[in-house]
Every structure is written in C-alpha cells, then in structure tokens.
Amino acid sequence: MNRKDFIKMCGLFGLSMPLQGVMNACSSANNNSTISGSFSGKVIIIGAGAAGLASGYLLSQQGINFQVLEASSTHGGRMKRTTSFVDFPIPLGAEWLHSSPSEFTSIVNNSNVQVTTQTVGYNNQDVVGNYNNGTYSTSANGNPGVDRKFINSTWFDFFDTYIAPSVLPNTKFNTVVRSINYSGNKVTITDTNNVVYEADKVIFTAPLRILQEGSISFTPQLPSNKLNAIRTAPVWGGFKAFIEFTNKFYPTFLTFADSQTSEGQRLYYDASYGQNSNRHVLGLFSVGKQAEQYQNLTGNAQRDYILNELDQVFNGAASTNYIKHIVQNWNEEPHIKAAYLADNAPTSISSTLATALNSKLYFAGCAYTREDDWSSVHVAAKSARDAVREVLS
Numbered sequence: 035m036n037r038k039d040f041i042k043m044c045g046l047f048g049l050s051m052p053l054q055g056v057m058n059a060c061s062s063a064n065n066n067s068t069i070s071g072s073f074s075g076k077v078i079i080i081g082a083g084a085a086g087l088a089s090g091y092l093l094s095q096q097g098i099n100f101q102v103l104e105a106s107s108t109h110g111g112r113m114k115r116t117t118s119f120v121d122f123p124i125p126l127g128a129e130w131l132h133s134s135p136s137e138f139t140s141i142v143n144n145s146n147v148q149v150t151t152q153t154v155g156y157n158n159q160d161v162v163g164n165y166n167n168g169t170y171s172t173s174a175n176g177n178p179g180v181d182r183k184f185i186n187s188t189w190f191d192f193f194d195t196y197i198a199p200s201v202l203p204n205t206k207f208n209t210v211v212r213s214i215n216y217s218g219n220k221v222t223i224t225d226t227n228n229v230v231y232e233a234d235k236v237i238f239t240a241p242l243r244i245l246q247e248g249s250i251s252f253t254p255q256l257p258s259n260k261l262n263a264i265r266t267a268p269v270w271g272g273f274k275a276f277i278e279f280t281n282k283f284y285p286t287f288l289t290f291a292d293s294q295t296s297e298g299q300r301l302y303y304d305a306s307y308g309q310n311s312n313r314h315v316l317g318l319f320s321v322g323k324q325a326e327q328y329q330n331l332t333g334n335a336q337r338d339y340i341l342n343e344l345d346q347v348f349n350g351a352a353s354t355n356y357i358k359h360i361v362q363n364w365n366e367e368p369h370i371k372a373a374y375l376a377d378n379a380p381t382s383i384s385s386t387l388a389t390a391l392n393s394k395l396y397f398a399g400c401a402y403t404r405e406d407d408w409s410s411v412h413v414a415a416k417s418a419r420d421a422v423r424e425v426l427s
C-alpha cells in the first residue's frame with residue numbers, strides 16, 4: 035500500500051501525517067500512564083508552544099517548581115490564531131485535531147475536569163474538487179478519516195482554557211535563550227540580554243529549525259548523533275491564507291495534481307466548515323515546495339496570484355466574490371521559521387532528537403518524539419508527557 039492509499043484510509047487530512055505514523059494516528063493515541071516520581075528540584079522549560087505549555091502544566095500538577103522562558107511576546111507557538119478576521123477564530127497554524135477527541139482528556143490529565151471543546155468530523159457526502167491539467171472534477175469524500183475541525187474554537191483556545199492558566203504565571207516572555215550549559219550539577223541558561231537562569235533540569239521545546247540555525251549554543255556540545263539528526267532533518271516551510279468571499283462557490287476540499295508529493299503539500303478547504311457562522315471563508319494550507327509559490331510573493335501580488343489560481347478553477351468566481359484575506363508565512367515567524375519536520379523524514383531523526391542528555395537536558399515538541407508520527411499538536415503534548423515522566427523519574 036503506498037502513501038496515497040494510507041491517506042485515503044485516514045481521509046484527506048492524513049496530509050500532515052508522516053507515512054510511518056498514519057496507522058497509529060488513525061486509531062486514538064490515548065496512551066497515558068501515570069506521571070509521578072520523587073524529583074523535587076527546579077525545572078526550566080524553553081518555549082511556550084504546545085509542548086512547553088503541556089510540560090509546565092504537568093509539572094504544576096505535581097507541585098514542581100518550574101519556569102518557562104519564551105522568546106516571543108505571547109504563548110501558543112504554532113497554535114497561533116486570530117479572532118479579528120471573521121466571527122469565528124481562524125487557526126493560522128495548527129487547525130485540525132488529527133486524532134480522537136479523547137486526546138483532550140489525555141492532555142488535561144485530570145478526570146475532574148470536563149472538557150467542553152467541540153469538534154466536528156467530516157462526512158462522506160463532503161465534496162472534494164480536483165483541478166488537473168485545466169479540468170475540474172468533483173467526487174464525494176468517500177472515506178472522511180479521523181481529522182476533525184474545532185467548532186468556533188482552535189487548538190490555541192483549548193490550551194488557553196485548560197492548560198495555560200497553570201503555566202502563564204511562571205512564564206517569562208520576550209526571553210530568547212542563546213546558550214545552555216549542562217556540564218555541571220545545575221543547568222545554566224543565558225538569554226540574549228545576558229540574564230542567567232539556573233535549574234536542576236531543563237526541557238527544551240524550541241523548534242527544530244532554531245537548532246538548525248545554530249542560534250543556541252550547548253556546553254558540552256550536543257552529541258554527534260543529535261548534531262547529525264539536526265543537520266540532515268528535512269524541515270518544510272509553511273504558508274496559510276484565509277480568504278473571505280460573499281458566496282460559497284467552492285467545495286469542502288480543493289486538490290491539485292501536486293496536493294501531495296514527497297516535497298510538500300497544498301490544499302484549499304472550506305475553513306467555515308462546521309462553524310456557527312454565515313461567513314464564507316476558504317483556507318489555503320501549504321507546506322514544503324508547494325508553499326514557495328505563495329511565499330515568494332507579497333501584498334497584492336500574493337493576493338492576485340491566489341485569486342487567479344481560484345478564478346481558473348471556478349470561472350472567475352473568486353475575484354467576483356472576494357471580500358478580504360489574511361496570510362501567515364511561518365518562515366517569517368522569528369522564533370519558529372518553518373512549518374515542521376517533513377512528513378517523509380525518517381523516524382530515526384525525531385527519536386534521536388527526543389533523547390535526553392546527562393539526565394539534565396530533556397527534549398519535547400513535535401519534532402522531538404519517539405512516536406512514529408510527528409508534526410501535530412497532540413504529538414507535541416504526548417512528547418511533553420514523556421519528557422515530564424523522565425524528568426520526575
């Protein structure tokens with residue numbers, strides 16, 4: 035069975051799942067085990083995205099002293115969203131739940147908390163359009179798979195409601211870590227303002243592209259297998275756009291001949307799907323090589339390129355119905371700089387990157403995982419559970 039067949043099994047949005055992980059991700063990944071241990075020192079977490087927030091939350095549940103250092107002025111990382119575009123929140127990064135809603139319960143890790151976040155799955159009547167060699171055709175989405183849209187909510191909102199309140203009081207924003215010394219009894223961290231922080235253990239969650247750029251130095255140097263994994267890891271850039279139209283002239287999904295290749299992916303989709311809203315918003319998701327055509331343009335030229343692409347498929351309906359749009363170029367986010375580890379990367383890369391060093395420096399995040407599935411929020415949260423379990427042991 036090739037990758038495309040796997041994707042069909044999981045529905046169209048197997049798109050962001052690595053081949054090796056698709057089978058896992060099709061079933062629920064509710065694989066918690068008890069988090070506890072005898073450790074009682076201080077932990078510093080670098081980064082306040084999904085993995086950093088989940089790590090801090092679990093440490094707070096255990097009563098462990100922790101501090102989060104976040105480079106940007108806000109939390110959430112690649113779960114960024116905007117509430118100012120239309121009357122429902124727009125996810126500029128992570129959009130779908132690539133797993134069962136039971137994953138929310140795993141992340142919250144507290145049976146007394148009732149999670150009210152609502153999601154909706156796709157159904158086999160949803161229309162998939164395909165534009166290929168100048169011909170547009172449609173079919174029903176025969177096998178809708180596991181992917182779910184948040185209803186008037188996002189991954190960010192879920193974290194903001196259930197996870198972040200325990201973590202934000204211990205979070206220092208606008209703090210860019212530039213060096214980590216894990217050679218002694220304590221780990222010493224220095225930020226770009228030369229402020230020094232000390233902890234017994236550190237959980238590192240900054241994105242892989244940040245490690246690739248070498249802007250954080252490690253003492254002792256990272257071991258050669260990790261350096262090799264960092265150097266060879268294929269990391270895809272990412273670009274999303276959301277366009278509001280006066281009418282819905284498009285199907286649930288619009289695919290192209292290059293929607294799914296070994297070099298990247300792209301897809302237009304109904305971003306209003308399942309929302310309690312009358313607004314018509316079309317989303318564009320693109321990563322890897324397929325994102326570059328959009329990333330290479332800016333402003334009106336970028337907008338016109340997108341509208342022109344859609345006009346060709348829908349006989350000019352895009353320009354006629356256009357109201358406004360927003361874009362998110364992940365390569366330009368100063369402390370993230372890319373989308374994620376390519377879906378077709380070898381599993382050895384993320385598992386090597388997940389390995390802890392000297393029982394002091396731990397790694398959590400969507401690229402630092404022993405799962406054979408990466409590039410998803412639920413995987414980042416699972417890696418945080420693994421890291422915290424190791425820290426406490």
Ligand SMILES: Cc1cc2nc3c(=O)[nH]c(=O)nc-3n(C[C@H](O)[C@H](O)[C@H](O)COP(=O)(O)OP(=O)(O)OC[C@H]3O[C@@H](n4cnc5c(N)ncnc54)[C@H](O)[C@@H]3O)c2cc1C
Nearest residue numbers: 081083084085105111112128129130211369399400410411
């Ligand atoms: C376009 C796109 C679409 C996606 N779609 C989905 C989807 O539909 N569903 C899904 O589940 N996932 C999706 N993902 C993936 C998902 O967003 C990520 O897997 C997840 O959010 C990563 O969380 P993280 O904590 O590992 O990293 P991040 O969210 O990147 O968090 C890392 C944090 O570290 C901070 N940082 C960086 N450098 C430093 C430093 N030197 N010092 C201190 N802090 C630093 C950053 O500012 C950031 O806040 C998508 C991602 C993209 C880009």
